[in-house]
Amino acid sequence: MKSLVEYIKSIFKGLWTLLIGLKITLKEFFTPKITQCYPENRETLKIADRFRATLVMVHDENGKNKCTACGLCSINCPNQTIKITSHMEETEDGKKKKVLDAYLYDIGSCTFCQLCVEGCPTKAIEFTNDFEQAVFTRSKLVKQLNKK
Numbered sequence: 001m002k003s004l005v006e007y008i009k010s011i012f013k014g015l016w017t018l019l020i021g022l023k024i025t026l027k028e029f030f031t032p033k034i035t036q037c038y039p040e041n042r043e044t045l046k047i048a049d050r051f052r053a054t055l056v057m058v059h060d061e062n063g064k065n066k067c068t069a070c071g072l073c074s075i076n077c078p079n080q081t082i083k084i085t086s087h088m089e090e091t092e093d094g095k096k097k098k099v100l101d102a103y104l105y106d107i108g109s110c111t112f113c114q115l116c117v118e119g120c121p122t123k124a125i126e127f128t129n130d131f132e133q134a135v136f137t138r139s140k141l142v143k144q145l146n147k148k
């Protein structure tokens with residue numbers, strides 16, 4: 001008897017979850033549709049701030065970045081999208097430190113997962129919503145993100 005009650009309960013529970021799903025479907029069905037006339041509306045087009053279009057390196061007004069060439073972003077990247085070259089320099093107090101030469105980012109293999117940004121200890125990199133990244137040759141998809 002108990003199992004029959006459980007069985008009937010599970011049917012009603014299933015119907016209830018189906019109705020919840022249908023509620024969303026119905027809401028979207030009656031929501032007015034918008035057609036974006038891109039690229040004519042380029043000036044007024046609103047892209048969500050959180051949209052991840054491309055990775056950039058943050059530079060200050062003097063063109064300096066905060067990258068320490070530690071390589072954590074590159075290690076975190078699941079598909080080797082980031083290549084970093086660096087050299088060692090001696091500081092005034094006699095210590096050695098890594099200095100970034102080139103920070104290469106291949107947008108063609110990026111999955112926009114943001115693991116690189118999350119793992120950066122100095123917040124040197126971030127994603128922007130600048131979505132117009134189409135180019136005619138594959139080689140142009142590889143960009144050097146550091147200015148110096």
Ligand code: SF4
Pocket residue numbers: 066067068069070071072073074084119120121122123124125
């Ligand atoms: S961007 Fe951040 S994580 Fe990547 S090498 Fe530079 S400092 Fe390290």
Ligand code: SF4
Pocket residue numbers: 055076077078079080081082109110111112113114115116117
């Ligand atoms: S967003 Fe993901 S795939 Fe793209 S460079 Fe960063 S870690 Fe790699």
